[in-house]
Amino acid sequence: ASVLGGVRPSKGSSSHYGGDMFVEVQRYARIAVELARGEHFDVIHAHDWMTFAAGMAVARVTGKPLVVHIHSTEFDRSGEHVNQRIYEIEREGVHFAQKVIAVSHFTKNILLARYAVTPEKVEVVYNAIDLNGDNKIVIPPNIRTDEKIILFLGRITMQKGPEYFLLAAKKVLEFEKNVRFVMAGSGDMTRRSIELAAELGIGQKVVFTGFLRGDDVARIFKMADLYVMPSVSEPFGIAPLEALSHDVPVLISKQSGVSEILTHVLKVDFWDINEMANKIIAVLRHPPLQATLREHGNFEIQKLTWKDSAQTCVGVYGQAMSLRGGCG
Numbered sequence: 001a002s003v004l005g006g007v008r009p010s011k012g013s014s015s016h017y018g019g020d021m022f023v024e025v026q027r028y029a030r031i032a033v034e035l036a037r038g039e040h041f042d043v044i045h046a047h048d049w050m051t052f053a054a055g056m057a058v059a060r061v062t063g064k065p066l067v068v069h070i071h072s073t074e075f076d077r078s079g080e081h082v083n084q085r086i087y088e089i090e091r092e093g094v095h096f097a098q099k100v101i102a103v104s105h106f107t108k109n110i111l112l113a114r115y116a117v118t119p120e121k122v123e124v125v126y127n128a129i130d131l132n133g134d135n136k137i138v139i140p141p142n143i144r145t146d147e148k149i150i151l152f153l154g155r156i157t158m159q160k161g162p163e164y165f166l167l168a169a170k171k172v173l174e175f176e177k178n179v180r181f182v183m184a185g186s187g188d189m190t191r192r193s194i195e196l197a198a199e200l201g202i203g204q205k206v207v208f209t210g211f212l213r214g215d216d217v218a219r220i221f222k223m224a225d226l227y228v229m230p231s232v233s234e235p236f237g238i239a240p241l242e243a244l245s246h247d248v249p250v251l252i253s254k255q256s257g258v259s260e261i262l263t264h265v266l267k268v269d270f271w272d273i274n275e276m277a278n279k280i281i282a283v284l285r286h287p288p289l290q291a292t293l294r295e296h297g298n299f300e301i302q303k304l305t306w307k308d309s310a311q312t313c314v315g316v317y318g319q320a321m322s323l324r325g326g327c328g
Contacts, residue, residue: 021050022085029054033061043067043317049074049086052093065098065324067316073110076159076233091115098320101125101313103236104257123319125312126261128304129241147180148284151224151248153217154231154239156187161230161253161270163189163196168230170200171277176284179205184220186211221246225290226283230270231256240265244301249293251279261304264296 032054036044044066046055052068059066074082074090094100094115100122102108108124111117150172152165162183169181183193183206190208197206212220221227227243227250234256241258243250244265252259253270266279283290 025050025053025089029057033057036062043320045069045313045317046093046097047071049089049093052089052096056093056096059096063324065317065320066096067099067101067313067320068093068097069101069103070094070107070111070235071103072235073107073114075110075114076107076235077157079158079232094121097121098323099123099316101316103127104260106255106257106260107235123312123316125309125316126257126304127236127238127241128306128309129238129245129301130306131245131302147178148176148225149223150179150181150280151184151220151227151243152182152230153184153212153220153227153243154229156183156185156190156193158189159232159234160185160187161232162187162193164230164232164270164273164276165228166193166196166200166202166206167273168228168276168280169197169206170202171273172280172284173202173205175281179284181206182209182220182224183207184209184212184217217242218246221248224248226251226280228276228280229253229256229258230268230276232270234258241301241304244294244297247294247298249283249290250297251276251283262297262300264293264300266293 028051036058042064044055044058044064046052046066047069048071055066055068058064074087094111094117100111100117102111102122102124103126105124108122111122112119150169152162154160156162165181165183172179194208197203209220221243224243227240227248229237229240229250229252231237231253232255234253236257237252238258240250240252240262249265250262251266251268252262254267255270259267266283268275268279283293
């Protein structure tokens, strides 16, 4: 099947979406309809709420089936303080579509509970990771350190739980002094996180790198002794897979989709800062535990491939076409 798909939206907090964003969403929908008139395709595949209006508009004009792909919901991005307009767009999209793809059962359950989608309509297709080479990165001498490095890498937003990372860091530093906590990323909670580190009296032990890309990401992974993802609500979470591909052991929140498919990682409820600290300390104090997590975690991600995910999506396209009466 050939697919008409939209662009992936940015993943910032919905509180930053102004009126112009909704205007652009409608403009994109009009352009998509005009482009679709001159193309032959079998299925429309729309990713997240910014493309739902376009997907629905093209489906109405062409009669082709619509598959919507949920990478994140408004409840993930904003907690209980949802943008009602975005929620309504998401709800309309998942009910209009013939099939819905969710990136985890965690996300599927949100769709069932919050959007009243029927279970048989939603298919779970996990994300994967590209494994390129052995990821051997040479670290320049000037950034070597004898301190243990605990890494947070991701958007510094409410969804990612940066405050829980810092609260756990405070507890770790009461028992382990030779540790530095690195927060790599940017977001609307960056300033508050810097202030919180200072308030907790650990500012000198926390490094904020800002947004990283390319070789800088590989370099920071190479330095890390443990990667921590304390997300409050994470539909999937590819960063832990990237960490494992760089031989970094992982501690993730149970409130994440990726926790469904990873066995050889440490898991904790995002709010349980005592247990989070205990598990960080265990990795720091017990090299055999760290080595085991590295070895088994790296083996696990070998089984996750984009090819398999894509093949599952193709199967969903077939289901959508049969529900629409064999479009093509």
